[in-house]
Amino acid sequence: MTAIDPFHVQLLAALLFTLGLMVVLARRNIFLVLMGVELMLNAVNLSFVGFSQQLPGAQSLWGQLTPLFTIAIAAAEACVGLAMVICITRGKDTVDSDAFADMKE
Amino acid sequence: MNSYFPLWLIAALPLLGAILNGALSLAGARSANGPSKGFVSLIAVACPGLSFAFTLAAASHLSATAPMSQSLWTWFSAGGFHLDFTLLFDRLTSMMLLFVTGIGTLIHLYSVGYMWNDRGFARFMAYMNLFMFSMIMLVLGGNLPVTFMGWEGVGLCSYLLIGFWHHNTEYNDAARKAFVMNRIGDLGFLLGAFALVQVCGSLDYLDIRGWFHNAPGGDAMSPSTHGWIKAAALLIFLGCTGKSAQIPLLTWLPDAMAGPTPVSALIHAATMVTSGVYLVARLGDLYSFVPEVLSVILVIGCLTAIFGAVAGLFQNDIKKALAYSTVSQLGFMFMACGVGAYDVALFHVFTHAFFKATLFLGAGAIIHGLHHEQDMRRMGGLHKLKGMFVAYMVLCFGWYAILGLPGGSGFVSKDLILERLWHGHAALTIGSSHVDIAQIVAVAALITALITAIYMTRVMMLTFWSPSRLSDEAKHHVEGTPFTMALPLIILGAGSMGAGYLWFEPMRLDIFYEYLKPVLHPNEMAAAGGLAPGMEGATVVQTDWLVTFMATVGCIAGLLIAVVVWRKGPTGKSAEAHPSSDPTGFGASWTWAFDRIYHVLVVLPTRWASLILYWLVEQALIGGITYAIAELTAYLGDGYATIQRSRLRTSLVLSVAGAAAILWIHPITDGIRYASSALSHILSLLY
Numbered sequence: 051m052t053a054i055d056p057f058h059v060q061l062l063a064a065l066l067f068t069l070g071l072m073v074v075l076a077r078r079n080i081f082l083v084l085m086g087v088e089l090m091l092n093a094v095n096l097s098f099v100g101f102s103q104q105l106p107g108a109q110s111l112w113g114q115l116t117p118l119f120t121i122a123i124a125a126a127e128a129c130v131g132l133a134m135v136i137c138i139t140r141g142k143d144t145v146d147s148d149a150f151a152d153m154k155e
Numbered sequence: 156m157n158s159y160f161p162l163w164l165i166a167a168l169p170l171l172g173a174i175l176n177g178a179l180s181l182a183g184a185r186s187a188n189g190p191s192k193g194f195v196s197l198i199a200v201a202c203p204g205l206s207f208a209f210t211l212a213a214a215s216h217l218s219a220t221a222p223m224s225q226s227l228w229t230w231f232s233a234g235g236f237h238l239d240f241t242l243l244f245d246r247l248t249s250m251m252l253l254f255v256t257g258i259g260t261l262i263h264l265y266s267v268g269y270m271w272n273d274r275g276f277a278r279f280m281a282y283m284n285l286f287m288f289s290m291i292m293l294v295l296g297g298n299l300p301v302t303f304m305g306w307e308g309v310g311l312c313s314y315l316l317i318g319f320w321h322h323n324t325e326y327n328d329a330a331r332k333a334f335v336m337n338r339i340g341d342l343g344f345l346l347g348a349f350a351l352v353q354v355c356g357s358l359d360y361l362d363i364r365g366w367f368h369n370a371p372g373g374d375a376m377s378p379s380t381h382g383w384i385k386a387a388a389l390l391i392f393l394g395c396t397g398k399s400a401q402i403p404l405l406t407w408l409p410d411a412m413a414g415p416t417p418v419s420a421l422i423h424a425a426t427m428v429t430s431g432v433y434l435v436a437r438l439g440d441l442y443s444f445v446p447e448v449l450s451v452i453l454v455i456g457c458l459t460a461i462f463g464a465v466a467g468l469f470q471n472d473i474k475k476a477l478a479y480s481t482v483s484q485l486g487f488m489f490m491a492c493g494v495g496a497y498d499v500a501l502f503h504v505f506t507h508a509f510f511k512a513t514l515f516l517g518a519g520a521i522i523h524g525l526h527h528e529q530d531m532r533r534m535g536g537l538h539k540l541k542g543m544f545v546a547y548m549v550l551c552f553g554w555y556a557i558l559g560l561p562g563g564s565g566f567v568s569k570d571l572i573l574e575r576l577w578h579g580h581a582a583l584t585i586g587s588s589h590v591d592i593a594q595i596v597a598v599a600a601l602i603t604a605l606i607t608a609i610y611m612t613r614v615m616m617l618t619f620w621s622p623s624r625l626s627d628e629a630k631h632h633v634e635g636t637p638f639t640m641a642l643p644l645i646i647l648g649a650g651s652m653g654a655g656y657l658w659f660e661p662m663r664l665d666i667f668y669e670y671l672k673p674v675l676h677p678n679e680m681a682a683a684g685g686l687a688p689g690m691e692g693a694t695v696v697q698t699d700w701l702v703t704f705m706a707t708v709g710c711i712a713g714l715l716i717a718v719v720v721w722r723k724g725p726t727g728k729s730a731e732a733h734p735s736s737d738p739t740g741f742g743a744s745w746t747w748a749f750d751r752i753y754h755v756l757v758v759l760p761t762r763w764a765s766l767i768l769y770w771l772v773e774q775a776l777i778g779g780i781t782y783a784i785a786e787l788t789a790y791l792g793d794g795y796a797t798i799q800r801s802r803l804r805t806s807l808v809l810s811v812a813g814a815a816a817i818l819w820i821h822p823i824t825d826g827i828r829y830a831s832s833a834l835s836h837i838l839s840l841l842y
Contacts, residue, residue: 071811074807075804075807075808075811076804078804147802147803147804148802148803148804150803
């Protein structure tokens with residue numbers, strides 16, 4: 051088994067992050083926006099793991115633990131986020147984010 | 156004998172009463188009837204009464220030569236200047252305090268009856284007690300700032316009490332007028348005090364006295380020091396003209412009659428308005444040093460006395476007639492000060508307090524009985540009505556005393572003033588010639604006394620000794636004088652007859668003179684020496700029977716004139732044809748002339764200046780800048796808000812772009828730096 055080039059890992063992470071960001075910015079469906087956010091989080095996790103591979107022993111451990119932490123937070127965040135989506139959808143009967151541009155003067 | 160006596164107790168008691176009654180008034184503000192009137196009046200009368208008792212006790216501790224001076228705490232200390240919160244109790248203070256607290260207590264008792272049915276009873280009593288506290292501080296103060304504190308306090312209470320019935324806009328205007336006129340005088344007082352610090356380096360009365368006693372006389376003093384002293388004397392006298400309603404600051408006192416009658420008696424007749432005379436006597440060392448200023452005081456007092464007496468002739472409102480009489484009598488007191496006869500001036504303050512309080516309270520009893528009728532044209536024959544007997548009797552006493560008929564207290568004190576004027580000296584320098592105007596002023600004072608007799612008899616004629624002009628209905632609704640009002644009236648009525656016997660030369664009675672001699676006599680000697688060099692110590696003590704005779708003849712002549720003119724009631728327009736109680740003479744209020752002058756000289760320029768300031772500074776300058784800033788912010792905000800108002804995704808894109816820009820700032824600046832260094836490198840290669 052050949053070791054993966056760390057640069058490639060980071061490149062993949064950056065690509066995934068950009069994809070997620072583009073989904074967040076371009077899509078109007080709130081569910082897809084949330085999915086984009088998840089993608090961005092996981093890209094960062096991948097980046098952490100990629101770097102931790104480069105480091106020795108104890109320091110490497112921190113790089114592996116942080117993604118676990120992030121995954122737990124992300125689960126909680128998805129919970130709250132989806133609940134909020136349900137709430138606001140009940141009010142307007144739509145999942146189009148542009149329909150919620152209510153913040154006027 | 157000169158053991159320690161806590162002087163602060165005298166002042167603290169009325170303050171306690173004011174705080175208690177003020178708290179009760181506030182606590183009962185929402186209830187239907189207000190706090191218990193019995194309790195309020197107990198506090199209100201007991202506090203000044205106890206002050207009177209303490210003053211008596213302190214006076215019995217007092218020795219003739221050593222005044223009690225007590226420093227309570229250090230007020231402030233800066234550089235070489237040090238000021239304590241000092242109380243000074245000498246014979247002058249004790250005399251003033253005895254009649255201030257004594258007459259004050261009686262008038263508080265009278266107020267209980269007079270104000271009983273008023274909703275603001277507790278508030279009124281709180282103000283009255285606060286006034287007593289301020290007046291006691293004014294008299295008891297051992298240096299000018301403490302006196303000034305009391306001076307401001309009595310001005311404040313005067314304002315509060317003139318405008319006591321604050322639902323009436325005219326009354327509020329009168330209150331404001333009194334306050335503003337007094338402020339002008341107060342400014343003079345302050346500036347005078349500053350000038351005095353320049354000279355003496357201290358504001359303590361005892362230090363000032365010491366400084367003037369050791370002052371280099373005549374040419375040894377530098378002209379600038381002499382100028383400072385003269386300025387101090389004149390400026391402090393300006394303060395006195397404000398408080399004591401002398402020309403030029405007299406216009407507030409007639410309007411001040413808007414307040415309840417006990418207020419007019421206590422503040423605007425007996426005590427507060429005499430504080431100007433007290434201050435001149437207290438600073439006698441200063442005034443005796445500058446005879447020119449004494450002459451100014453003499454002339455001002457004389458003019459005010461004549462003006463007040465003449466104006467009194469034309470009043471229809473019984474209280475305004477008495478107010479002008481007060482102005483005139485205060486003029487008499489300042490005339491006495493003007494020839495350096497401080498003790499005589501204070502004796503007139505003392506007797507005047509009795510008979511003018513009597514007159515005002517008697518008038519108050521009439522006003523109370525007739526349900527707030529003050530127009531004398533609607534009175535007449537009142538002594539025949541049931542319930543008016545006490546008012547009639549005491550007004551007779553007061554009238555007898557102020558006229559100066561033999562036996563009353565006014566006879567004694569006014570005669571003493573006339574004698575001192577006649578035998579006194581007052582140097583007035585016109586150009587290069589010196590004129591002694593004391594005799595001229597004495598004649599003017601004599602004529603004023605005659606006019607006094609006319610207008611006071613007119614008041615009595617219109618009120619009592621003329622055919623009744625009351626409606627039958629009004630006659631049946633006359634209210635009697637309650638006991639709480641009758642008792643002070645009788646005591647004060649007796650006082651206005653008997654007070655003169657404290658200094659009655661023909662009977663070898665000179666308790667008053669001897670009592671004040673240690674404090675005032677040196678200054679009077681100095682004043683006599685300054686006014687007429689070589690005459691030191693030549694103050695008259697013997698009775699001059701010629702002056703007495705002339706004064707008595709003048710009084711009786713005035714009395715007879717008034718009886719003949721007004722025997723059938725008021726002359727001029729009747730109350731029905733001329734419903735306003737404004738004076739009928741010359742068709743206008745008698746301070747009209749002064750009010751007009753102030754309107755042109757002060758009010759109009761102030762208005763113009765404020766208009767100019769309003770348009771140039773307020774609107775153009777300040778307004779322009781602030782509006783510009785506000786408009787700019789509004790435009791920027793509007794512009795930015797359009798971003799927020801648009802779609803959510805646009806905002807997100809912008810915020811991501813912003814984050815990216817922040818991340819890229821470092822590489823970009825580095826790039827610029829690199830590019831510029833490369834450029835300079837290329838340029839250096841080229842040249």
